[in-house]
Amino acid sequence: MSFVTRFPPSPTGFMHVGNARTAIFNYLYARANKGKFVVRIEDTDRKRHSEEAVAAILDGLQWLGLDYDGEITSQFARLDRHTEIAKEMIAKGQAYYCYCSPAELEEMREKARAEGSNLFYDRRWRDADPENSPKDIKPVIRIKAPIDGKTTITDHVQGEVTVSNEQLDDFIILRSDGTPTYMLSVVVDDHDMGITHILRGDDHLNNTFRQKIIFDAMGWDVPEFAHLPLIHGADGAKFSKRHGAQSVQEFREQGYLPEALFNYLLRLGWSHGDDEVISRSDAIQWFNLNTIGKAAAKFDFAKLENLNAHYINECDNDRLIKLATAFYQERHAITPDEIAVNRIIAGIDELKSRAKTLHQFVDESVFYAKKIPLSFDEKASATLEGANDILSALKTRFEALDTLTSDNVQQACKDIAADIADGKMGKVAMPLRAALTGTTVSPSIFHAAEILGKDETCMRIQAALNR
RNA sequence: GUCCCGUUCGUCUAGAGGCCUAGGACACCGGAUUUUCAUUCCGGCAACACGGGUUCGACUCCCGUACGGGAUACCA
Numbered sequence: 001m002s003f004v005t006r007f008p009p010s011p012t013g014f015m016h017v018g019n020a021r022t023a024i025f026n027y028l029y030a031r032a033n034k035g036k037f038v039v040r041i042e043d044t045d046r047k048r049h050s051e052e053a054v055a056a057i058l059d060g061l062q063w064l065g066l067d068y069d070g071e072i073t074s075q076f077a078r079l080d081r082h083t084e085i086a087k088e089m090i091a092k093g094q095a096y097y098c099y100c101s102p103a104e105l106e107e108m109r110e111k112a113r114a115e116g117s118n119l120f121y122d123r124r125w126r127d128a129d130p131e132n133s134p135k136d137i138k139p140v141i142r143i144k145a146p147i148d149g150k151t152t153i154t155d156h157v158q159g160e161v162t163v164s165n166e167q168l169d170d171f172i173i174l175r176s177d178g179t180p181t182y183m184l185s186v187v188v189d190d191h192d193m194g195i196t197h198i199l200r201g202d203d204h205l206n207n208t209f210r211q212k213i214i215f216d217a218m219g220w221d222v223p224e225f226a227h228l229p230l231i232h233g234a235d236g237a238k239f240s241k242r243h244g245a246q247s248v249q250e251f252r253e254q255g256y257l258p259e260a261l262f263n264y265l266l267r268l269g270w271s272h273g274d275d276e277v278i279s280r281s282d283a284i285q286w287f288n289l290n291t292i293g294k295a296a297a298k299f300d301f302a303k304l305e306n307l308n309a310h311y312i313n314e315c316d317n318d319r320l321i322k323l324a325t326a327f328y329q330e331r332h333a334i335t336p337d338e339i340a341v342n343r344i345i346a347g348i349d350e351l352k353s354r355a356k357t358l359h360q361f362v363d364e365s366v367f368y369a370k371k372i373p374l375s376f377d378e379k380a381s382a383t384l385e386g387a388n389d390i391l392s393a394l395k396t397r398f399e400a401l402d403t404l405t406s407d408n409v410q411q412a413c414k415d416i417a418a419d420i421a422d423g424k425m426g427k428v429a430m431p432l433r434a435a436l437t438g439t440t441v442s443p444s445i446f447h448a449a450e451i452l453g454k455d456e457t458c459m460r461i462q463a464a465l466n467r
Numbered sequence: 468g469u470c471c472c473g474u475u476c477g478u479c480u481a482g483a484g485g486c487c488u489a490g491g492a493c494a495c496c497g498g499a500u501u502u503u504c505a506u507u508c509c510g511g512c513a514a515c516a517c518g519g520g521u522u523c524g525a526c527u528c529c530c531g532u533a534c535g536g537g538a539u540a541c542c543a
Contacts, residue, residue, distance in 0.1 A: 010543050042543060075543095102541090109540095118469040118539060140541055158472065167470055167539095175541040182543045206471060206538040229473080229536090236535065264479090267492090271480055274491045293480075296536060300478045303493045309506095354505050364505090383503095413502075429502035441504045 003035025004196045007061075007068070008075075008186070010042040011053035014247035015060030017299070018201060018231045018239060021265040025199045025228060027066045028266070028287040037066070038193060040073040044185055049076070060248045063258050065280070073193060075185050082180035082188050085218065086141050086173050094217040095173060097139035098125040119169040126170060141174035143213060151209050156226035156289040158202075163209050171210055183207065187214040190223060199226040199289075202296070226289050229269055229296045239299055255327065255358030257315065260308035268297045277310060309356040317348055320361070327362040328369065340369035346451045350443035367437035368451070373463040380434035384464055387431035389420060394432055395461045404454050409446040435464035 005026040009019055030037035041057070043049045061068065089095035098121075100108075105121070112120035126144060133139065145168040152162040173184040180188075190198065205227045215222045233243035245251055251261050263278055270293070272278065272286045312320065321341060328334050336344065344351065344365045355361035367374070376384065384391075397412045398404060413428045421427035433445040436457060442448060449457045 008543090012543095045542065105541090113468075116468040120539095161471070163471070169539090172541055177541080179541085181541070186543085201537090202472070203537055209471095227472090232536080234478080238536090267479065269479090274481065276479090276492050291481095295473050297480090298478060300493070303479065306493055313506095350506085353507085356505095360505095410502090417502090425502045427502090433503065439503095443505085445502070 002194075002196060003030055003033040004038065004194050005030040005035065005199060006038050006040055006190070006193065006195050007066075008040045008042050008189075009057050010045065011049055011057060013050070013053045014056050014249055016239075016246055017248060017251070017261075017265065020060060020064060020248045020261070021231065021268060022200055022228060023061060023066055024064065024262060024265055025226075025270070025287075025292075026197075027068075028283055029197060029199060029289070030069075031284045032287040035196070036069040038070055038073065038195075039068045040075060040189060040193065042182070042185070043074055043076045044079070044179065044182070046076070056249065063248060063252060064262055065258060073189065075189060078185070078189060078192075079180065081192065082185050083174065083178060085188050086180060086184060089143065089173070089217055090141060092217075093144075095141050095143045096126055097130060097133065098142045098170075098172075099133050099137045099139045100125065101137060118167055121169050123170050138176040140172045140176045142170040143173050143217065145170050145210075145213050151212060153208050153212060153222075153225060155205070155208075156224060157229070157292045157294060158205065158227055161205065163206075168209055168213065173214070183210055184214065187211050187218075187220075191215070191218070191220045195223050197224045197226065199228060202227045202230050226292065228292060229294060231268060232296050232298050234298055234300070236298065243299060255360070255362075256304065256308050257311045257323070257358070260304060260311045263307050263311070264304045268299070269293045277307070305356045312355050312358070312361060313352045315352070317345055320348070320352070321345070324358055324362050324365075327358055328366060331359065331362055332366045332369075334366060334369050336369040343368040343451050347443060347447060350447065354443060364442060367439070367442065367448075370438065372459055373467065374435075374438040374460065376434060376438045376464075376467065377440075379440040380438055383430045383434040383440055384467065387427075387434075388465055390416060390428050390431050391435060391461050391465050393420065394428070395458055395465075398449075398454060398458055398461075401454065404450050404452075404457060406444065406446045406450045409449045413446070431464075432461075435461050 007023045007026050009015070027037045029035075039061070041054055043054070058072075086095060090097070100121075108120045108122055112118075121142070125142070146165045149165045150162050151165055151168070152160055154160050171183060172181050174180055208225055208227070212222055231239045233239045239246060245254060248261065252258070259280070262280065266278060266283055267276065270287070271291050275282075278286070315323075321344065325335070328336055347365070347368065351361055351365050354364060393416045394412065397416065398409075401408055413425060413432065417423050417425050417428045429445055430440065432449070433442055434440060436445060436448055436452060452460070
């Protein structure tokens with residue numbers, strides 16, 4: 001059996017995490033079964049369409065490493081084909097022209113509401129004689145939905161779902177302006193593109209019954225379905241901007257690594273026993289539809305952050321520096337020069353183990369790239385207050401050494417603490433930290449002094465004394 | 468309103484009738500390590516929505532209730 005899955009975003013200008021997860025699942029399902037994963041842009045709504053919007057989608061796919069097969073299909077470009085199918089259904093008596101005016105429709109809607117009914121169109125043109133059609137109204141094409149009986153779909157996540165056909169309207173497949181509706185386009189495209197498995201959001205479950213009518217009318221094979229539970233914000237409402245971030249590009253801007261988002265989104269709604277950290281290759285090997293959860297999941301930034309910390313720790317050094325570069329500029333208006341980069345790399349193990357996001361990594365390593373005189377934050381200034389004796393002692397001591405090492409710097413601090421700070425290391429190490437970094441939070445200051453080197457360290461101490 | 472779907476620790480989840488004294492992860496709270504903040508390591512708190520069945524036995528199956536979500540367009 002062949003497997004073809006699809007990702008059919010409408011170009012909205014960014015990639016929502018919900019869409020990203022759908023894309024990940026489709027990608028994995030295809031890769032897990034040696035099938036194809038194709039992309040189709042649902043751009044029939046020309047008002048919303050733009051090249052930048054398409055680029056944003058592709059950018060999101062690329063960032064997440066979801067490589068697709070073949071060319072991207074544009075739904076808009078296939079308009080003629082969709083129209084042709086609608087006409088074909090008319091010819092076969094499976095669809096019909098409906099000449100209702102907006103006013104008539106509104107009236108029916110009103111009536112249905114009063115009756116508490118789900119559907120409103122009374123099928124008045126279904127069997128009417130086209131001879132009687134009003135000449136001043138451009139008709140739409142409606143499908144002849146089954147009138148009685150039941151329709152059941154077997155969903156890989158939701159199981160068997162049955163709906164009484166009375167609930168299914170004769171919905172519109174071709175608008176009065178001759179353009180196809182989503183319901184038609186999606187079915188025709190899925191069929192023509194040979195899609196075998198449709199994994200999409202739960203919000204489409206109800207549409208599936210309508211789409212099945214079209215597949216059946218055309219005598220086409222109905223694909224397999226898997227409707228994924230939706231992603232909610234912490235408050236249980238639909239996940240959106242106000243929950244912190246909603247597009248993958250926002251997560252990127254906030255300093256998350258793609259593999260972290262990938263892993264997090266994969267685990268949201270899908271599981272493999274107790275496994276939490278799942279590599280892409282394991283995911284491809286393990287992914288299946290059986291262990292997709294049925295309930296909507298709340299997005300938890302803390303867990304994402306935890307995974308992000310893990311992946312930063314595992315990240316290749318060169319790649320990490322590269323990823324961080326833009327953030328040094330953005331957050332501190334600094335572009336680390338070669339010397340700075342070498343220092344950062346020398347201290348990268350500690351830096352990595354501390355950072356939960358690229359923002360933190362950059363903020364905690366930027367002192368390596370700063371130039372004298374450093375600016376001191378509030379706490380650092382307070383720490384430096386009255387510490388001149390200690391700073392001077394430190395400087396004198398360092399100047400007497402050939403080179404600074406983590407060990408000899410620590411020893412120096414220890415000795416000075418014993419001499420003039422009641423033996424309290426903190427009284428010596430903290431001013432040193434403030435002098436070297438401009439802050440009160442940093443990795444090991446002994447190691448930092450070694451990395452900065454004797455000259456730079458002494459200059460920074462002098463600058464702190466001169467402040 | 469109507470139709471459809473869902474409901475295990477705060478969160479993501481494991482669980483396919485006895486393996487469950489309900490497991491893991493994140494978060495949280497302690498403690499150890501530490502010059503700060505983190506990391507790391509130990510330990511702790513914490514859940515089967517409710518009510519009826521079925522069964523020797525139910526988190527697991529059935530029905531109902533409650534709550535939550537989705538769909539109800541000439542949007543996708």
